[in-house]
Amino acid sequence: MACDKHGALSKMRDISLADRLSVYKELIDKALAEFIMSLDSSKLYPQLRHALLSPGKRLRPILVLLSAECAGGSVEQVLQLALSVELIHTATLVHDDIIDEDEVRRGLPTVHKLWSSEIAILTGDALIALSIKLASSYGEEILRKTAETALMLCEGELIDISAGIKDVSEELYIDMVRRKSASLFKLAAEIGALAVKAPQPLVHALGSFAEYYGVAYQIKDDLEDLVEKSSISKRGMPPLPLIALYNRGDDRLRRKVRDALSNDTSKDSLKELTKAVRAYGIDKYCLSKVEEYLWKAVESLKALGKRPHIECFYQMVKLVNPNFHSKLVTGN
Numbered sequence: 001m002a003c004d005k006h007g008a009l010s011k012m013r014d015i016s017l018a019d020r021l022s023v024y025k026e027l028i029d030k031a032l033a034e035f036i037m038s039l040d041s042s043k044l045y046p047q048l049r050h051a052l053l054s055p056g057k058r059l060r061p062i063l064v065l066l067s068a069e070c071a072g073g074s075v076e077q078v079l080q081l082a083l084s085v086e087l088i089h090t091a092t093l094v095h096d097d098i099i100d101e102d103e104v105r106r107g108l109p110t111v112h113k114l115w116s117s118e119i120a121i122l123t124g125d126a127l128i129a130l131s132i133k134l135a136s137s138y139g140e141e142i143l144r145k146t147a148e149t150a151l152m153l154c155e156g157e158l159i160d161i162s163a164g165i166k167d168v169s170e171e172l173y174i175d176m177v178r179r180k181s182a183s184l185f186k187l188a189a190e191i192g193a194l195a196v197k198a199p200q201p202l203v204h205a206l207g208s209f210a211e212y213y214g215v216a217y218q219i220k221d222d223l224e225d226l227v228e229k230s231s232i233s234k235r236g237m238p239p240l241p242l243i244a245l246y247n248r249g250d251d252r253l254r255r256k257v258r259d260a261l262s263n264d265t266s267k268d269s270l271k272e273l274t275k276a277v278r279a280y281g282i283d284k285y286c287l288s289k290v291e292e293y294l295w296k297a298v299e300s301l302k303a304l305g306k307r308p309h310i311e312c313f314y315q316m317v318k319l320v321n322p323n324f325h326s327k328l329v330t331g332n
Contacts, residue, residue: 020312024062024075031079032086039130047111047123048130051090054106059217059316060184061086064192066316067206069309073196081195084134084146085188091127092153092184094120099161100235135191142191149187156180160236165261168243174215176237182214201303208300209313213320216293220320223286227277230270232260240289244282245273294324 036049061082068078096102097110098117104110112120128150135146156179163172189210193203222239225231232239238246238261246257253276260273277283294317301313317324 020309021062021315024065025058027065027075027079028058028061028082028086031083035083042126044119044123044126047115047119048126050108050114051094051111051123051127052087054108056106057319058086059319060089060188063185063188063210063316066309066312067189067192067198067210068196070206070304070307070313071193071196071198071202072307073193073198078192078195080134081138081142081191082188084131085184085191087127087131087134088146088150088153089184091124091131092157092180094124094127096157098124099157100233102233138191138195142194145187145191145194149183152179152183156183163237165238165242165246165258168237168246170240170243170247173237173240173243177215177218178211181218182211185214185217186211202307205300205303209297212293212297212300213316216290216297216320219286219293220290223283223290226270227274227283230274232270241277241282241286242273244285245277245280248280248282249276290320291324294321 032052036052039045039048042048064078064082064085065075069075093105094111097105098112098120102110103113110120111123132143132146132150136143156176159172159176160180163176186207189206190203193206198206219240223241226239226241232242238257242257242261246254249257256269256273256276260269298314298317301310304310314324
């Protein structure tokens, strides 16, 4: 799956930071489309194609490319590895949709909705197998890290589906997020650097950045789902805003939180909870946690010094908090 050395890759030096992530995404989407074409003889081809071609930000595979370039390597060296990370991420989404009984993902019907839960399980399993196959060509250490992360993702999912509101603490929520979400960000950054023979201190710094970034990203995502979309999952662990609201609210409010998580709650009921989240300052509290983990991510970058494309990591931070980037660039 060759990239055009005289096309987008050769022009990377001349584009702005804002455009660079767009170029990365374009490269990944093109490589992904080519990879899917190579699967046309698979009995699961329709399901694999549907799952992999759904629109997404591609943040995790972008981290693979960015880490490789930061470590002195090239995008071409790790493009297949970036696909491996996107495949395992897609597998988790396919399986999550079954567990959560979600019928729509990224604006499209979920795999289990279009076909069946049994076929969706097989599709997710096939994606994991294909991910491991792609990673295996990069050596034993990268393959081991990929397998370890896949196990951590399962552990995070188990924590998620096993926790009820009465049993949940903010500490448990963060542990779940670290395993279920942030671990894949961390894997992406680490193996991107490892694949181009980066020294361990650099690998560690990039992995720390990505893990903290992943936690911040998920907290922000959970907050936006509740306060902007009036949406929550009825299965699994409650989002941080509801955990904090439950812990700080009175008996009446706690009952409303329990009802929202256990019943087919109307949009009006969720909007009432959203008002309570704002009234108790929970939204600001959650944003402060996002800031806390973003600053931890940025602190991790200090160990890198001035390296190629280091500013692009700050551009990633800007995706979570658009106002954060100016502080980093100006040093204020």
